[in-house]
Amino acid sequence: MKAHLRDIILIAAILLIGGIIALVLLLTRKTGAFVEVRVDGKTVASYPLSEDAEYDIAGVNGGVNHLIIRGGEAWVESASCPDGLCVNMGHIRHAGASVICLPNKVIVEIVAPDSGGVDVVVGQ
Amino acid sequence: MQKASKRAFIRKVKRITALFAALAFVFAAMSCAHQNDRSAQATREVFAMDTYMNVACYGKNAEKAADAAVSEIKRIDALLSITSESGSIRNLNEKGSSNVGAETAGIIERALDIHNKTGGAFDITVLPLMELWGFTSGEYRVPEESELKAALDGIGSEKLSVSGDEVSLGGALGIDLGGIAKGYTSDRLIELFKEKGLTSACVSLGGNVQCLGTRSDGGAWRCGIVHPFHKDSGVYLGVIAVIDKAVITSGAYERNFTDENGVRYHHIIDPKTGYPAETGLASVTIVSESGILADALSTACYIMGLDGASAYWRNSAEQFDMILMTNDGRVYITDGIADSFTSDFEVRIINR
Structure with missing residues (x-):
């Protein structure tokens, strides 16, 4: 039961880090002219x-x-x-x-x- | 049980951290490699010869070569400008004959040679006509026919004579090397780059392009040619890929004015009539190893028109190639460079 909870925390943490990286890339990307x-x-x-x-x-x-x-x-x-x-x-x-x-x-x-x-x- | 799962959790975290670290390393390495590519480049922007110029040098010595290019541009501008007090032309035009020095005399001899070969289409003595039309001052007007007729008596490179460094105008009223000064300058810059050991460089002197070697990645230089009817719209007439070539365009779209009746007059004056050349061409682009030849021929071929220019090319095709656009939007290219040219428009090939 506890191991299951830790898995969820781990997945959430990875998603959060992924989200932050995506956000940083999106904000610093040179899209337009x-x-x-x-x-x-x-x-x-x-x-x-x-x-x-x-x-x-x-x-x-x-x-x-x-x-x-x-x-x-x-x-x-x-x-x-x-x-x-x-x-x-x-x-x-x-x-x-x-x-x-x-x-x-x-x-x-x-x-x-x-x-x-x-x-x-x-x-x- | 709990301890084992904790260990498994830590292992997972370590593995994922390692994965992220590896990814970060790869990205960092990629962006670093990209930066190294660019740092080998030295660019300069120069305002000279009534236009603005770009110089881009690549590889070792790029910075030194770019600085030397800027000094050379300023030196030639001062030497050949018709208004420069320290230059060779102003004095000649005032006195009618003078010792212009070996360099200027050499350029004038080259201009006379091209004048002869183009049947008078290229002429460095059209200065009085340019003044009458206001292309030298920017105060445009349509001259009276009598004014043009009177001025035409003082036009014609055949009146000039060169003996050593001594140049005499004969009956000509004045000369202006503006039609070849930029081509001469880009030739000089390429020579200078070679002396500095460069193998890759590209200069644009107000839209007159000349390239040394290939791009730093080994590819041919891709030169986009301005479309006369879609200026500033990002639409090119076509793209020509070149190595070690000058690419120079003359077009009615570059400098012109419209009178009160809505008639447009452009700056490419036919030395025989005194009027802007109306030959059905919208622009002429010359591709040649020689910048000075490309510069002069872009003007001369514009004045000769499609048929005249094609005939001229057939007699001297080893020296240059060309891309023509007519006022009705047709694109013509000589077969020597047809394989290096891409265009969104229908292209007709001029064969020998």
Whole structure:
């Protein structure tokens, strides 16, 4: 009778440990794509594409690009740069797509764990 | 009885603990091996030549090679930029003739050679036309026909002459090496990587790709080519697998503007007419061992159109291959690389 109870405790303990491991794996797993922000070649931030948010990116020479992530898309809403090309580049949502601001040296790129099996993209 | 079952219980716990420990070890070893693979990689991002560039080096010396690549990119940018005060081009364009140094003279001679071979389609003297259309300043406009006609008198690489390091513009108004500067740079970077003993590297200079050797895992580099009509959508025109090759695309989609009547004008100007080349092509991708040739030919073949480019390829197929897309969505590939290309679209093969 007592041995039976211990078996149950053992099974429950294994299930509990298994559950905790599964939970940890699930929480740390990189499921969706990320919005990676790089300034002058250095990665300064990485945000999940699935979470709506707004950020001000500090570019070089005091430049600022206002980044919005909403509804699975990312875009630069406004910027301090003179040409405003980054704002006109529109919304991005697929892995590999990027918004580039040359004056502020800011790159906003969608990165995904699996980007379609391609090493490098040709063309702009 | 109780003691025996307690012993059995402890044995069970030990066995299961050992199992978990073994599993944990395997996972740790796997993730460790994965990390080792990546740590051999050195990447750099550079803003130069009005675009942004990626450098990725693999294996021993990767860090040193990547640093050297960044310095080399900046050096060539300063040398060839039309606005650089310390460079060789600005001075030449202001004075009409000057000693540009051996390196620049060599690049200009190469440009003249490609100009001749492509029947004038590739031309480094189209700078005044680019200025009239506003592609140099970003202030786009459609020039008057009279303006273009007047400018065309000052266009034509045949006016240029090179003697040693001395270059004279002749009657040309100015030169811009922007059409081959990136191809020249990626050639230089690959040479530099070889000097450093690298066997695996890949650079993308604003979408101009050149690869050294294979990937670090021994596979060919998989280059996804941007689809002209599905830019930024993650849809590729196709994927070309290459080893030791430059892959360079020219397309109307890269830089263009639309006037008040809804007409689109792009940046690939035909040096004979002064207008954007409208040959029915949406993009041209050149695959070659030479970056400078691939860069120049992507522009030249775009201007020549499907038939002209195919005829040109048949005469010099040992030097390059190409992938063309027409405005109506047809994909053409030369047979030298057809086996290395995969695409979701129907592909037609150009034979010799």
